[in-house]
Amino acid sequence: MTPGALLYLDLLMMGLMLVLAVGALYARSLRHAVILFIVFGLVVALVWARLRAPDIALAEAAIGSGLAGALLLAALRDRRRGAESAPRSPAWQVVAVGAVVAGLVLLLAWAFLDLQGERANGPLADTVRANLDVSGVSNPVTAVLLNFRAYDTLLELTVLLAALLGVMSLGPQRPPMDAAEPMAAGLIGWLIPLLIVAGSYLLWVGAHAPGGAFQAGALLAAAAVLADLGGRREFRLPGQTWLRLLAVAGCAVFTLVGLAALIGSGVLLQLPPDWAGSLILLIELFATASIASALFLVYLGGHPPSWNSREGHPDA
Amino acid sequence: MLDALSLLLIFSGLAFYLAGTIGVLRLPDTLCRLHAVTKADNLGLGLLASGVLLQLSDPLQMLKLLLIWLLVLAASATGGQLIARHALDERPDQRAELPEDAK
Amino acid sequence: MTEMLIIAVILLGASLALALLGMLRQRAPADRILIAQLLGSNGVGLLLLLSLLQQQSALLDVALVLAVLSVVVVIAFTRGRKEQHNA
Numbered sequence: 001m002t003p004g005a006l007l008y009l010d011l012l013m014m015g016l017m018l019v020l021a022v023g024a025l026y027a028r029s030l031r032h033a034v035i036l037f038i039v040f041g042l043v044v045a046l047v048w049a050r051l052r053a054p055d056i057a058l059a060e061a062a063i064g065s066g067l068a069g070a071l072l073l074a075a076l077r078d079r080r081r082g083a084e085s086a087p088r089s090p091a092w093q094v095v096a097v098g099a100v101v102a103g104l105v106l107l108l109a110w111a112f113l114d115l116q117g118e119r120a121n122g123p124l125a126d127t128v129r130a131n132l133d134v135s136g137v138s139n140p141v142t143a144v145l146l147n148f149r150a151y152d153t154l155l156e157l158t159v160l161l162a163a164l165l166g167v168m169s170l171g172p173q174r175p176p177m178d179a180a181e182p183m184a185a186g187l188i189g190w191l192i193p194l195l196i197v198a199g200s201y202l203l204w205v206g207a208h209a210p211g212g213a214f215q216a217g218a219l220l221a222a223a224a225v226l227a228d229l230g231g232r233r234e235f236r237l238p239g240q241t242w243l244r245l246l247a248v249a250g251c252a253v254f255t256l257v258g259l260a261a262l263i264g265s266g267v268l269l270q271l272p273p274d275w276a277g278s279l280i281l282l283i284e285l286f287a288t289a290s291i292a293s294a295l296f297l298v299y300l301g302g303h304p305p306s307w308n309s310r311e312g313h314p315d316a
Numbered sequence: 317m318l319d320a321l322s323l324l325l326i327f328s329g330l331a332f333y334l335a336g337t338i339g340v341l342r343l344p345d346t347l348c349r350l351h352a353v354t355k356a357d358n359l360g361l362g363l364l365a366s367g368v369l370l371q372l373s374d375p376l377q378m379l380k381l382l383l384i385w386l387l388v389l390a391a392s393a394t395g396g397q398l399i400a401r402h403a404l405d406e407r408p409d410q411r412a413e414l415p416e417d418a419k
Numbered sequence: 420m421t422e423m424l425i426i427a428v429i430l431l432g433a434s435l436a437l438a439l440l441g442m443l444r445q446r447a448p449a450d451r452i453l454i455a456q457l458l459g460s461n462g463v464g465l466l467l468l469l470s471l472l473q474q475q476s477a478l479l480d481v482a483l484v485l486a487v488l489s490v491v492v493v494i495a496f497t498r499g500r501k502e503q504h505n506a
Contacts, residue, residue, distance in 0.1 A: 005422070005425045005426075005429070006425055006428070006429075006472075008429050008432075009425075009428055009429050009432045012429075012432045012433070012436055013432070015436075016435070016436055016439060019439070019443075020439070023443060031448050032448070032451065035442075035448070035451045035452060035455055035496075036442075038455060038492055039439065039442070039455055039458055042458060042459060042462050042485065043462075045462070045481065045485065046462055046465060046466070049466055049469055049473075049478055049481055050469065052473060052475065054475060054477035054478055054480065054481055055477075057478070057481045058477075058480060058481050058484055061481060061484045061485045061488055062484050062488055065485075065488060065492075066484075066487075066488030066489075066491055066492055067488075069488075069492045069495065070491060070492060070495040073492070073495045073496055074495065177498065180498060181401075183394060183397055183398065183401075184394075184398055184494060184497070184498065186394070187390075187391070187394040187395075187398075187490070187494065188494065190390075191391075191487070191490060191491070191494075194387070194487065195487060198483065198484070198487065202480070202484075205480075209477055209480075210477040210480065210481075211477075211480065215484070219484065219487070222487070222488060222491050225491065225495070226491060226494065229494055229495060229498045319420045323420070323423050323424075323427075326424075326427050326468070327427060329464070330427055330430055330431060330434075330464075333431060333434050333460075333461060333464060334430070334434050336434075336438075336457055337434045337435075337437045337438040337441070337457065337461075338437075340438055340441050340453075340454055340457060341437065341438075341441040346447060346449050346450055346453070349450060349453060349454075350453050353453050353454075353456055353457045353460075356457060356460060356461075357456070357457070357460045360460070360464065361460055361463060361464055364464045364467060364468070365467060368467045368468065368470070368471055371471055374476070377476050377479055380479045380480070380483060381467070381479060383483065384463065384467075384479070384482055384483050384486055387483070387486050387487065387490075388460060388463060388486050391486070391487075391489070391490040391493075392456065392460065392490075394490075395456060395489075395490055395493040395494070395497075396453075396456075398493060398494065398497040399449055399452060399453050399456070399493065399496075399497060401497070402449055402452075402496075402497040403447070403449035403450075406447065406448070406449060407447075
């Protein structure tokens with residue numbers, strides 16, 4: 001292997017990331033900015049792949065580029081025509097922010113250089129590998145996320161829920177679209193099952209290979225987004241109540257399992273090694289549904305119509 | 317030798333990718349550019365994927381590769397059509413140049 | 420073999436960079452989204468080659484996800500002209 005030559009690819013990627021970031025920020029119109037942001041997500045996913053981190057590359061491609069892109073494009077549609085160009089900031093703000101960012105970059109560079117000795121075979125990685133067989137899974141990333149540092153993941157899910165609540169308080173949801181033309185509808189018609197199968201596959205494979213709940217949830221959310229784009233009445237989606245229940249279910253199940261572990265072993269979220277594999281799968285199953293539902297509700301962007309009218313019964 | 321065949325296929329695919337990029341940069345019209353993009357998608361990826369396929373040994377991986385290629389084939393063809401229609405809607409003056417049955 | 424693969428990867432990266440520079444020059448959104456589609460396809464090719472170079476078959480999964488999400492973005496872009504919304 002001649003890693004030296006691949007350096008050119010890496011330098012190219014770095015340059016592209018910077019160009020895209022600047023381009024997205026200073027683009028002529030918001031529409032251009034959104035497209036550049038989507039491509040930025042693509043390049044970052046490639047960078048993660050180069051850094052040998054397929055789990056993160058999967059998440060970046062699915063959520064950071066794809067879903068965020070669909071979300072931003074939908075938000076753009078909601079804006080009034082003519083309100084498309086971003087306002088310019090005053091010069092002193094640009095300089096101040098630039099100085100702070102430059103300071104952060106220097107700090108990170110120093111930290112990175114300082115850690116040069118600690119590569120993938122450092123003590124932390126060794127500890128994870130040593131304890132892998134009691135974790136219930138064989139993918140070290142999943143072991144860390146769902147067992148050793150499960151508390152962090154639980155909090156992440158809670159943060160997602162909080163963000164969803166924030167979005168839902170912003171206003172009414174986007175109205176449904178008309179049925180798509182036959183060509184788009186046909187494409188969506190087979191993409192949705194493909195996404196569902198691919199999402200289920202990623203959830204299943206996450207135990208022993210890159211994948212997991214976040215990536216799977218993102219693909220399922222993408223399927224729901226496609227159904228919305230195809231004309232919500234034609235493609236049947238779970239009703240609003242179901243979506244909200246599913247969004248909460250992930251945190252709920254996670255917490256319940258954690259509490260059960262507390263009762264069993266005295267420590268919150270300490271999974272017993274015999275059950276760890278099955279418990280992790282259970283948590284991930286609900287987390288996937290939860291993430292998918294939450295991301296889709298964020299895409300819809302507001303509270304359901306039944307919250308406006310005070311008729312007392314939720315729409316199905 | 318298998319490696320040589322793989323490399324031949326990969327570099328042929330690369331040639332189509334580069335042709336697609338050059339086409340996008342140099343062709344005068346949105347619809348022409350779409351044409352270049354779909355060629356790169358289909359042939360470029362197809363040849364590249366075939367080259368990579370020869371290097372794999374696990375049948376599951378080979379199946380995945382096949383799936384990726386079929387997906388990009390179908391999706392870029394349909395996606396290209398959607399973009400073309402969208403482009404025509406934005407620039408109605410280009411409709412006049414199309415042959416009668418394409419409108 | 421590995422050296423040739425590295426050359427191929429760099430060339431594909433160059434193709435990606437060139438297409439990107441082309442995108443920065445274009446004005447029309449339709450042109451930009453079709454270049455984004457091309458970039459996605461370049462990215463898939465790059466990931467396929469990297470899966471060989473780095474001996475990581477998981478990158479095939481990443482390529483699959485990238486391919487699928489590219490289409491989703493194209494559909495999200497082309498749907499939603501104002502006459503498609505309910506009043």
